Amino acid sequence: MYFSGQHFIMFPSLVCEAVLRYLDLSKEMVWRESLKFIKEIIGGVDYKGCRDLTKQLLQKFDQLPLVVPEHQIPALLQGQELLAYILNRNSALMPAYFAHDEIQRQYPDKNHTPHWVCKEVIGKLKGGMVTTAEMVSGIVLPYLRPVLGVSTTYMPVNAWRLDSSKQCCYTLKGLLPYKESLLKPQDDLIYYIVIQPNSKDVIGSILNLARQTSQPSQFVEEAIARLGVVAMELSEHNLEAQRLFEVWNQMANILIFYSYLNLAPFGSVLERLREKLYQLHYRKGRGYLMWTILQYTTSTSTSATAAKASQQPSNSWVQKEFLPMMSVFDLLYQDKEPLPVPDTSKPSCVYDVSMASLWISYTKKAEAEKVTLPRSTPCLLRKQIEWIEKLNEEIPTASLAMKDYTLPLLLNIYNSNEKLLNVLLESTVGSPTSSPYPTTPLACTTLNVLVMHAKVRLMDKFKNHLIKITELPKQPEPQPLVHALLESYGRLLVWLGTRNLQSQLIPLVFKTQSWHVLHALLELIAYRAAVHLQLQFSLKFQMLQQFQTVAGVNVIPNQLFVSVETAVLRIIKGLNTPEFLIQLAKQCVTDPKLGTDPKLLLSADSEELNKVFVLIVAQTVHISNMDTSSWLDLFMKAVQTATPHAWSESAQQFFPQPFHQHCFFPLPADHRTILINKVDEELRRYKSKNNDAELIQVFNETDSSAFFYCVLWRLLLDTGSIPNICLKIVLLGVPKKQGAQVRKLVDYVVYTNTSNTQLNNVAIKFNELVWKYNFICLDRLVLCMVLRRYDGQDAQVCFAILRHLLLVPQEFSQRVSFFVREVPPNYWEVPSWDQKHAVYLRQYLSVTIAISGDFSSEHCWDTKPSKGLNTANVFWKCLPAIPPGVRSCGPETIGAL
Numbered sequence: 001m002y003f004s005g006q007h008f009i010m011f012p013s014l015v016c017e018a019v020l021r022y023l024d025l026s027k028e029m030v031w032r033e034s035l036k037f038i039k040e041i042i043g044g045v046d047y048k049g050c051r052d053l054t055k056q057l058l059q060k061f062d063q064l065p066l067v068v069p070e071h072q073i074p075a076l077l078q079g080q081e082l083l084a085y086i087l088n089r090n091s092a093l094m095p096a097y098f099a100h101d102e103i104q105r106q107y108p109d110k111n112h113t114p115h116w117v118c119k120e121v122i123g124k125l126k127g128g129m130v131t132t133a134e135m136v137s138g139i140v141l142p143y144l145r146p147v148l149g150v151s152t153t154y155m156p157v158n159a160w161r162l163d164s165s166k167q168c169c170y171t172l173k174g175l176l177p178y179k180e181s182l183l184k185p186q187d188d189l190i191y192y193i194v195i196q197p198n199s200k201d202v203i204g205s206i207l208n209l210a211r212q213t214s215q216p217s218q219f220v221e222e223a224i225a226r227l228g229v230v231a232m233e234l235s236e237h238n239l240e241a242q243r244l245f246e247v248w249n250q251m252a253n254i255l256i257f258y259s260y261l262n263l264a265p266f267g268s269v270l271e272r273l274r275e276k277l278y279q280l281h282y283r284k285g286r287g288y289l290m291w292t293i294l295q296y297t298t299s300t301s302t303s304a305t306a307a308k309a310s311q312q313p314s315n316s317w318v319q320k321e322f323l324p325m326m327s328v329f330d331l332l333y334q335d336k337e338p339l340p341v342p343d344t345s346k347p348s349c350v351y352d353v354s355m356a357s358l359w360i361s362y363t364k365k366a367e368a369e370k371v372t373l374p375r376s377t378p379c380l381l382r383k384q385i386e387w388i389e390k391l392n393e394e395i396p397t398a399s400l401a402m403k404d405y406t407l408p409l410l411l412n413i414y415n416s417n418e419k420l421l422n423v424l425l426e427s428t429v430g431s432p433t434s435s436p437y438p439t440t441p442l443a444c445t446t447l448n449v450l451v452m453h454a455k456v457r458l459m460d461k462f463k464n465h466l467i468k469i470t471e472l473p474k475q476p477e478p479q480p481l482v483h484a485l486l487e488s489y490g491r492l493l494v495w496l497g498t499r500n501l502q503s504q505l506i507p508l509v510f511k512t513q514s515w516h517v518l519h520a521l522l523e524l525i526a527y528r529a530a531v532h533l534q535l536q537f538s539l540k541f542q543m544l545q546q547f548q549t550v551a552g553v554n555v556i557p558n559q560l561f562v563s564v565e566t567a568v569l570r571i572i573k574g575l576n577t578p579e580f581l582i583q584l585a586k587q588c589v590t591d592p593k594l595g596t597d598p599k600l601l602l603s604a605d606s607e608e609l610n611k612v613f614v615l616i617v618a619q620t621v622h623i624s625n626m627d628t629s630s631w632l633d634l635f636m637k638a639v640q641t642a643t644p645h646a647w648s649e650s651a652q653q654f655f656p657q658p659f660h661q662h663c664f665f666p667l668p669a670d671h672r673t674i675l676i677n678k679v680d681e682e683l684r685r686y687k688s689k690n691n692d693a694e695l696i697q698v699f700n701e702t703d704s705s706a707f708f709y710c711v712l713w714r715l716l717l718d719t720g721s722i723p724n725i726c727l728k729i730v731l732l733g734v735p736k737k738q739g740a741q742v743r744k745l746v747d748y749v750v751y752t753n754t755s756n757t758q759l760n761n762v763a764i765k766f767n768e769l770v771w772k773y774n775f776i777c778l779d780r781l782v783l784c785m786v787l788r789r790y791d792g793q794d795a796q797v798c799f800a801i802l803r804h805l806l807l808v809p810q811e812f813s814q815r816v817s818f819f820v821r822e823v824p825p826n827y828w829e830v831p832s833w834d835q836k837h838a839v840y841l842r843q844y845l846s847v848t849i850a851i852s853g854d855f856s857s858e859h860c861w862d863t864k865p866s867k868g869l870n871t872a873n874v875f876w877k878c879l880p881a882i883p884p885g886v887r888s889c890g891p892e893t894i895g896a897l
Contacts, residue, residue, distance in 0.1 A: 012041040013049035020056045025064060031075045035082050042086065047094035054086055054094075055102050061115040062106075076117045084121045089128075097174055100129050104175035126177050133176035141170065142181040145189070146206075148196040157205045162186055164207050168219045187222065194223040194254060200261060209263075221264045225272035227251055228289065232277065235285025241347065245448050248288040252295040256452070259296060266296055270324035274331055286332040287351035291451075293325055294358050294412060298453040318371060322362055326375055329355060338383040344404040350412065350449040356384035357413045364413075388413065395419050408449045415454040425461045428484040441487035444829050447495065459492045463505055470514040481520045483834035490528040498525065502543055510550060515560050518550075522560075526567040527876060541583055544571050544601055551603060551736065561735035562777055565606060569783075569880050572613050578624040581617070585631040588638070605736040607643040607743065608780075611787045612884050614639060614663070618655050628658045636662035648789045667789070672751045679710040679748055686711050692725045699729050705737055709745040712775065716765050722773060730775060742776060742784050750790065750798050759797070763804030771811050778812065779877035781805075787884055812874070815844045819875045840873065 019034045038053075045053065061079065068076065085091055087099050103122055107114055114122055138144075138159065146157050163171045167185045172178055193199045193206065203209070207217055231247045258264040270293075333339075333355065342349035359381055366373050377385065392410055411420050430438050447455065462485070469481070493501065501521065509518045525543070550556065551564045587601070603609040617635070621628055640662070647655075647663045655663060668674070689695045699708045708729065712722055753762055769775045782802065790798050806812050819840060827833050 012044040013046070013053070016042060016045060016049075016053050017056065020053065020060060023060060025068070025072055025075060028072065028075050032078055035078050039082050039085060042093065045093070047098060050086060050094040051098045051102055054083075054099055055106065057083055057086070058103070058106050058114065058118065061118050064115055064117075066116065080117050080121060083118060084124075087121060087125050096125065096129065097132070097176065100125060100177075101175045130177050133178050136176070137170070137172060137178055137182055139179055142179075142184075142186070142189075145192055146202060148193065148199055148202055157202055160186075160189060160206050161208065162189075162206055162219075164217070164219065168207075187219075187226075190219050191223040191226055194220055194258070195227055195250065197253075200257075200263075203263070215262070216265055216268065217263050218268075220258055221268050221272055224251075224254055224258060224264050224269050225276055227254065228269075228273045228292075229276045229280070229282075232280070232282040232285040232289065235288060236282055238284075244285075244288065248285075248292055249448070252292040252452075255292060256296050256299050260299075265320065267320040267324040270328055274324075274328050277328075277331060283332060287348075287354050289328070289332070290354035290358055291351050291449075293328075294354050294361065295451045297321070297358060297361050298412070298415060298451045317365070318374065322373065322375075325358065325362075329378070333378075333380055335380055337380075339380050341384060341387045344406045344409065347405050347445045347449050349405055350409050353384050353388065353409060354412075356381045356388060357409075360385060360388065360413050392417075395423060405446065405449060408446050408454075411454040411458075412449075412451045415451070415457050421457060421461050424458060425465060428488045429465060429482055438482065438484045439832075439834060441484040442491065444491065447491055455492060455495055459489075459496055459500070462489045462492065463500060466505060466517060467508060470509050470512045470517050474513075481517065486520050486524060487834070490524040493524060493528060498539060498543065501525075502539065502546060506546060515557055519560050519563050522547075522563040522567045526563070526570045540571055540575060541580065541601075544568065544575075547571070548601065548603055551605070556735065558731075558735040558738075562780065565609065566779070566877060566880075568603070568609055569612060572609065572616055573880060573883075575613075575616050576620045576623075578620065578626060581620055581624065581626050584617070584635065588631040588634040602639060602642045604642055606739050607645045608739065608783045608787050610639050610643045611645060611647075612783075614659075615884055618659050621658070622656045632658050632662070646789050648791045648795065650791055650795065675744070675747055675751060679707055679714065682707045682711050683714050686715075692728070695725055696729055696732060700733050705733065706740045706744055708733075709738075709741040709775070710748045712769075713745055713749065713765070716768065727773075738776075739780070739784075742780060743788070746781075746784055746788055746798070749801070750788075750794050753797060753801075754793065759800050759804055760808075762801055763808060766801070766805050767809050767811060770805075777877070778805075778874055779881050782878055783881035783884065786881060806878075812878075815873075816875055818844070819873070837873070844874075 016038050019038055023031060023034055025031055042050065042053065057079070061083075064076075086093055087096075089096050103114075103125070106112070107122075113119075141159060144160075146160055161171050162168050168187065168190060169185055170182050172182060189206075190203075193202050196202075203217075203220060207219065209215060209217065228251060231251050234247055235244060255264075255266070255269060259266040259269070339352070339356070342352035359377065362373065365371075388410070391406060392414060395410075407420060407424055410417070411424070414420060424442070428438055428440075428442055450458070465485070466489070506518070506521060509521065547564055547568045551561065551568065556564070584601075602613065614636075620626075621632075636659070646665055646667065649664065652660060652664055685698065686695065689698065699705050699711075712726055715722055715726070749762060749766075753759065766781070770778050770781065782805075785798055785802050788798060822836065822840070824830060827836075830836065
């Protein structure tokens, strides 16, 4: 049939198939010779033909009886030898996974087993494929979870991609012997992702959903229903109220989010939840569940959701929302007596009447759309509904509204009622006839039980009230804002974000130059929103640009300028996300002039803020391992153009390699001498002037202003005091120039004090500048000192001065000790927090330079408390200045502390 040179007369595959077709074990001689012949010519069969022959051979073995005569066993073993030869990888007849796929098709489960003659050979092949399966799948994948909150560009989720057409299993290629954990539906993975915030992109990537068109996913619906069951189960265990609120608030947020995106339609989620609860006897959490549904129901009245719903028939919500909700009600509310009226002095009253609130909301919606509900009012709810309607007719006063939860209960239903909103606003800001003004802000428990739409309406009320304050006629000494108003507004910012604040309120305040309002808002952002609220990077990006614009204006007062820089510092520290690097890269590529425009990200005056910005960018690049080749050069060039600076050699080890060429370059050899000689020259110029007008002109309108603080330092060392005219020069100066003056002063002090014997005297003089004369804010001085470019002995001297400044004197250490001892960690929840903070500020006065009018008077150094300090104090201001110093200095300088 063939020649020795492998030139075939007939195809070997056809010959082998014909031989196997007529193979019969009863004819042992033919069996033996046929198998021997097949083994000789199978080398000429291609890999697809070998796969078919393997299938045919396995079928032939399956037709044999399990018990055979003893004399036929050698013939069976010869068949086993042929199968082993075909499946042997060294035979190179076909890829091993081809043979394995064929075996898997032949024996897909435990009910289909091969003949005992083949088991050993097949088992050996499968054992060799296990390693391959582990290599291509990852045996620990079911136990790993993606990190959410990081861009999918730098946190790839393709490894977790699931096949939604196969019960949400991993996408695995071929029929390899994968681990059983890889073949099961990955419900736990979907549940883990869904319950995390900002999980839409990850879910879309894992389930391979289209980005533009959101399509319902049964797996997302199942995960949300499972979260509802978990919340109901936790409610049965009588957990503390705050813990239960957190669980159900998470459930409400996720339900609204995915229902709005149409990834998990509201009605479908309720149907799945009802099916899960049908076999369970959970009843204690039914009020929380109905409050969660009420959150969604009231949110559908917002403009975005209403616009989306307008594309559907007006009565579609009856079938998709109302009836599924009523099916859950029929399951959970099987009481024989009407539900009792709750005690309004407890926050649980809102949850107890949540079902009655839901019914009233749907009734109002049906009346507005002229739709008839398919169910009549349940007898269980009539008593509570009548009680709620009676409460709505007798709206409580502002004084009574703060004593119970009647107002939040009514606002959850009638959130468009202006009277209710006005009463709640009046309880925090007071009325024209009220005296004294309210001191207690809206309680956190009150805001917790409000549905989201009611919070939105209430925040609009607060915003409009602040706008009215900004439009009032200008006064020499404007009345500070009421603490209860600011604290309540700050708590709402934590709930709802700062978008409206950035787009509407701050531009109007800046336009009208209502500096006391702007100062209060800056405090809220620096010490509330930037700390407690995880803002989207786009909002932080916009806020940073907005505040850099404010800082670049010359008309703002000194204290306000310091508050702007503090807020900017807090925002910059929160930019350590890969998403921000992506946006920064786009900004650098599209606008190479980054930093020359004050509307953009970099400060045109503060070297310290730009250095912190570089530190955050370097840290994020190091963590995300982002490619910086296309944008880093442009960014660092913009930074050096805005505020030229350099870093110490000890800081080089903390920076990624791409930053080295931009951050480290030698200083001129005579830079010390130049600075010292320049200060001596300016001191002689100061002493040569005969009148105050010449001094003001020289040190405020020329380049000499950068060295004015150095002149003050020399005067303080030589005479022990600072003349009164120096105060007027400082007050008439531009606030944004003080940063350069402080940097010159720190360099001069470090360069002229090389021995430790003079450090005590230096620290005493610095204390006088900070606490007695109030020329320099302590937080700005600390931030400047920790970020200066010092190496070796200079670095040790600088940090030794810093240690003497912070730890040795009593002024700062007493403030820290008192604050830590008296202020609880959850200070924002303490009703009398403003009073405690006022006591702290009175005992440890936070001051600004006062203008007495007569600068020749000995009382011109009198100080007065800073206006509008509702949240800030020197302790909190100094905290953000410490981490940048730790990142930018070496271990030898840390030892100086």
